[in-house]
Amino acid sequence: MNIETILVKEISQTLQQLYGEIPGMKVSLEKTKSTFEGDFTLVVFPYVRYSKVSPEETAKQIGEVLCEITEIFSSYNVIKGFLNLGISNNLWLSYFNQFDANSTNFLKGQKIMIEYSSPNTNKPLHLGHIRNNLLGYSLSQIMRANGADVTMANLINDRGIHICKSMLAWQRFGNGETPESANIKGDHLVGEYYVVFENQLVNATSDDIELAYEGKWHTADNATNERYQELVKRLSEAEEDKQIAKIKGLIKDLVRNQSELMQACQEMLRKWEAGDEEVLKLWNTMNSWVYEGFDSTYKNLGVSFDKFYYESNTYSLGKDIVQEGLENGVFFKRSDNSVWIDLSDEGLDEKLVQRGDGTSVYITQDMGTAELKYQDFNIARSIYVVGNEQDYHFKVLFLIMKKLGRPYAKGMYHASYGMVDLPSGKMKSREGTVVDADDLLNEMYNTSKSKTEELGKTQGMEDSELDILCRRLSLAALKFFILKVDAKKRMLFNPEESIDFHGDTGPFAMYTYTRIKSILRQERPKNNKSDNIELNATEVEVIKTLSEYSQVLKNAAEEYNPSGLCQYTLDLAKSFNRLYNELSILKEADSSKKEFRLLLAQKTANTLSHSMGLLGIEMVERM
RNA sequence: GACCUCGUAGCUCAGCUGGAUAGAGCAACUGCCUUCUAAGCAGUAGGUCAUAGGUUCGAAUCCUAUCGGGGUCGCCA
Secondary structure, eight states: HHHHHHHHHHHHHHHHHHHHOOOOOOOOEEETTTTTTSSEEEEEEEGGGHHOOOOOHHHHHHHHOOOOOOOEEEEEEEEEEEEEEEEEEHHHHHHHOOOOOOOTTTTTTOOOEEOOOOOOOTTTBBHHHHHHHHHHHHHHHHHHHHHHHEEEEEBBBOOSHHHHHHHHHHHHHOOOOHHHHTSOHHHHHHHHHHHHHHHEEEEEHHHHHHHHTTOOOSSSSSSHHHHHHHHHHHHHHHOOOHHHHHHHHHHHHHHHHHSHHHHHHHHHHHHHHTTHHHHHHHHHHHHHHHHHHHHHHHHHHHHOEEEEHHHHHTTTTTOOOOHHHHTTTEEEEOOOOOOOEEEEGGTTOEEEOTTTTTTTTTTHHHHHHHHHHHHHHHOOOEEEEEEEGGHHHHHHHHHHHHTTHHHHHGGGEEEOOOOOOBTTOOOOOOGOOBHHHHHHHHHHHHHHHHHHHTTTTTTTTTHHHHHHHHHHHHHHHHHHHHSSSSSSSSSSOOOHTTOOOSSHHHHHHHHHHHHHHHHHHHHOEEEEEEESSSHHHHHHHHHHHHHHHHHHHHHHHHHOOOHHHHHHHHHHHHHHHHHHHSSSSOOOHHHHHHHHHHHHHHHHHHHHHHHHHHHTTTOOOOO
């Protein structure tokens, strides 16, 4: 049982005894600020209207009665309307004796699917994916620790025009190159051909695009010419810079789409959809390269999946649902045969759910996949870890599923997270300012190695132990740095700070853990409980922090946000470090005090390890 | 233009459903290794919580407006 629940129960009873039934009463207890005396604070303002005396007097009345329960409360003081309560030594001790960094069960047995990562197969993973992966993995662990039955899923976007670009470029310029022959990771190799394609396309079309801006471009295709002339007209009339840029962008796309390269690419996509053997073979080969590359990145990052979905299998799902929606009037059809839903009642607009030619769009596929997930796993909740630029998309998706009467619609949730910025600004793949995931991991490994060597910590360490240390240390720094920030918020990724090992960092928490482990290697606690000890303030502080763990764990799950766990881990490490510095453990003369501190150290280490584990961070025994 | 979101110390971030004198870390400056790992601890300095109103015993937190950053409003995914 949580210590606060015990206190709240006693306080409610006391309030009732003093002032009778208070309608809608809710006792909110807070930690006493460190500048005041006491452990917990009750704000008495809400009760003044029942006590009919001043706030100070009310607080005194309550405090007086509470302190008669000596086994729980030891002292009280009143400042203005705040009743600061001291908790008795024995309550702390008995709480401490039963404390264990255990999982909670408020989601007991609930079937939850968490979809995350969801990469495209034409490029290697980058920093943005890293935030996604770390959040997704950590959320899964957090949900599990709260008792949920979690399936971690990855929906891989393995089809579409972008894959064809890499394929076509490889076909034309690859000379049969393979990851082995080039000695490059498969995902990077495919990514390189994607870049080759883009460069070739720029070379082939840049002159035409310039001409097109001046209105001097034409093509064989009449429909395109018409559209182009219309755009030229709009361009000449446009005044705002933003508008001009937008129209120019449309013209650019038009010209590019008419190029031989893009035409060949479109042709390839058509062949793919038609099941052309040769195209499929190439597609399979290049995908297998990419998957091998992704696997290694996922492994290095320490994330994993229980279930993979592939868009090549799911993109046509959802058409049955479109049909169903048409039949029961949720969707409607336009004259060009395209299918729409009207969401203006909900403050949104009309949204296309199927193209005029019967092919599916992004949301059609998502409707199908949502249904598939439910059929496969009978999940109660379906969580999507996807960036906040897709807030609107998911709002629409969930609304559609609700309107279609899907019972699982209410369990769908978009765990939306903010973008990652660099000190130089936004990451833009076109400008080469993307931070590659593999590069980043390598760099962090090397830095942690040189720092470890600098500190002279490598003495007496086997190479294999050093390797594990550097790996885990660098991941601790990276993961903690990213997960520390509120998931919903946009964050700045400063590479130098991310690899810092001092202050509010993962390595700091890890270091605290190893110091405890070092003590426990020399002596372990003999019992699993302590009695009859006079606790001092630093010790109480650690117990108090430990007691908050289950609530923090629950909050992290409820808010789909691991950052509270990071903050908590730091608090716990700091409070223990203070104790470590102020009090001796192994050299404590009083054997029962020593025993207690050993036990306290052990429980602290367990809790640190547990919470870091939920962040996807593995501890080491020495560093 | 409409909608969403953010704005807290020089920098990066906490601050839960409103509570006391707004907290950490980094950077700067002081101390502490003959004592369980100094990747640590203790301390100094640093704030008009974007601005203006409002709600009330009480607002960084809730409401409104304004300013500023970002995002979305594709028959891309």
